[in-house]
Amino acid sequence: MTATLAPEAAVVPLRRNRRFQTLWAGSASAMLGTCLADTAYPLLLLAMTGSPTVAGAFGAVQFGASVLFGLHGGTVADRHDRRRILILADSVRLLTALSVALALAADRLTVPHALLAAAVIGATMAYGGPSRMLALRAVVPPEQLRQALSQDELRVNGAALAGPPLAGFLLGLGTAVPFLATVLTSGLALGASVAVRFDSRPGAQAPTGGREKGGREKGAAFAGLRYLFAHRVLRGTVLVAAALNLTGSAMLLAVMVLLRDHGTSQAGIGLALTGEAVGGLLGALLVSRLHRLLGPGALLLAVAWSGAAAFAVPAVAAGPVVVFAALALTSLGVPALRVMLDVLVFQRVPEEVRGRAMAGTMTLLMAGLPLGTMTAGLLLDRLPAATVLVLLAAALAAALLPLTLGRSLRGTGWNA
Structure with a gap:
C-alpha cells in the first residue's frame, strides 16, 4: 500500500x-x-x-x-x-x-x-x-x-x-x-x-511517413500538421481557432475605425481595446471550471459562437464601453480554448511529432493575424465599419454552422 x-x-x-x-x-x-x-x-x-x-x-x-x-x-x-x-x-x-x-x-x-x-x-x-x-x-x-x-x-x-x-x-x-x-x-x-x-x-523518430534515400523523412516539417488534420477533434479545434484569430484581428481594425468615426479620442480607443486583454485575464481564471462543465467539442462551439455574437454588438451600439465589453466577451473563453488545444496535443499526439504539431498550430494561428487585418483593411476601404463587423460575424457563423449541426464534434470527451 x-x-x-x-x-x-x-x-x-x-x-x-x-x-x-x-x-x-x-x-x-x-x-x-x-x-x-x-x-x-x-x-x-x-x-x-x-x-x-x-x-x-x-x-x-x-x-x-x-x-x-x-x-x-x-x-x-x-x-x-x-x-x-x-x-x-x-x-x-x-x-x-x-x-x-x-x-x-x-x-x-x-x-x-x-x-x-x-x-x-x-x-x-x-x-x-x-x-x-x-x-x-x-x-x-x-x-x-x-x-x-x-x-x-x-x-x-x-x-x-x-x-x-x-x-x-x-x-x-x-x-x-x-x-x-x-x-x-x-x-x-x-x-x-x-x-x-x-x-x-527529442522523442524517437517513428515512421510518420515515407523516407527519401539516406533515411530522411519526406515532408518532415508537415508531419505535425498531417497528424492534426487526420484527427477529427484536433482538426476541428485548430480550424475554428484559426478562424477566430483571423476574424478577431479583422474585428480589432474595424472597431478602431468605428470608434474613430464616432469621434472617440485616441486614448479612448486605446482603453476600449484593452477589453481583449482584460477578458483574457478573467478567462484564464475560468479554464478549469469550463473544462469541467464542457467537453472539448461543446467548449469549442460555445467559445466560437460567443465570438460571432460579440462581433455584431458594436455594429448595433457603437461606443468605447460597448467595444470594451464586446472584446472582453470575445476573449473570455479563448484561454480555455487554447489550454484545451494544448492538452489535446499532449494527450493525442505522439512524442516524436509533438514539436511539429505545436509549431504547425502556432503557424496556422499566427498566419490568420496579418491576413485578417489585410482583409479588414480592404473591406473598410469600401464599406462602413458597422457593415464590416456584421459581415465578419456572418462569415464566422456560416463556418460554424456545419460543425454545430453535426454530432461528431459535440459528443467528444476528454481523455483520462
Whole structure:
C-alpha cells in the first residue's frame, strides 16, 4: 500500500514546483519584452520616418518571419536537444535587443537595423516557442498540466495588458529606455532557460511517413500538421481557432475605425481595446471550471459562437464601453480554448511529432493575424465599419454552422 501511494505523495503543489515557476517567470519576461517591442518599435519608426507604412512594416516582418520559420522550428524541436534550442533562441534575442539599445545610445539606429531586429524576434519565437512549451510539459506531472497551462494563460494576457501602456510610459522617459527594458527581459528569460534542467531529449523518430534515400523523412516539417488534420477533434479545434484569430484581428481594425468615426479620442480607443486583454485575464481564471462543465467539442462551439455574437454588438451600439465589453466577451473563453488545444496535443499526439504539431498550430494561428487585418483593411476601404463587423460575424457563423449541426464534434470527451 505504501509503495502505491508514494508517487502521489511525491507530487508537490504547482506553486512549489521551482523548475516550472522559474521557466514560467522566464517565459513571462520574454512575453513582456515582445509586447514592449510590438509597441515601442512602431512608435520609434514612426518618429524616425513619419511613415505609417514603415512603422507597420515592423509587425509585418516579425509575423512573416514567425510564419516562415514556424514549421522548421517544430522539426528542429523534434530532432535536437530542446534545452539547447531554448538557450540559443533566448541568447539571440538578447543580443538583438542589446544591438538596438547600443545603436540608439550612439544615435546610429537605422530602419534596416530595426526591421532586421523584427525578423530575428519573429524567428526566435518560431524556434523557441515549441521548445518552451515542451520544456513546460517536461517539468510538470500530467495531473497538473491543465493547471500549469492555465497559469501560462495569465502570463500571455498579463503581458498583453501591461506591455503597450508600459512601452508608452518608458518612451516618455527616453527613446532608449523601452529598448533597455527589452534587454533586461531577454536576459531574465535566458537566465531561466540556463537555470532549469529538464528532460530535453527529442522523442524517437517513428515512421510518420515515407523516407527519401539516406533515411530522411519526406515532408518532415508537415508531419505535425498531417497528424492534426487526420484527427477529427484536433482538426476541428485548430480550424475554428484559426478562424477566430483571423476574424478577431479583422474585428480589432474595424472597431478602431468605428470608434474613430464616432469621434472617440485616441486614448479612448486605446482603453476600449484593452477589453481583449482584460477578458483574457478573467478567462484564464475560468479554464478549469469550463473544462469541467464542457467537453472539448461543446467548449469549442460555445467559445466560437460567443465570438460571432460579440462581433455584431458594436455594429448595433457603437461606443468605447460597448467595444470594451464586446472584446472582453470575445476573449473570455479563448484561454480555455487554447489550454484545451494544448492538452489535446499532449494527450493525442505522439512524442516524436509533438514539436511539429505545436509549431504547425502556432503557424496556422499566427498566419490568420496579418491576413485578417489585410482583409479588414480592404473591406473598410469600401464599406462602413458597422457593415464590416456584421459581415465578419456572418462569415464566422456560416463556418460554424456545419460543425454545430453535426454530432461528431459535440459528443467528444476528454481523455483520462
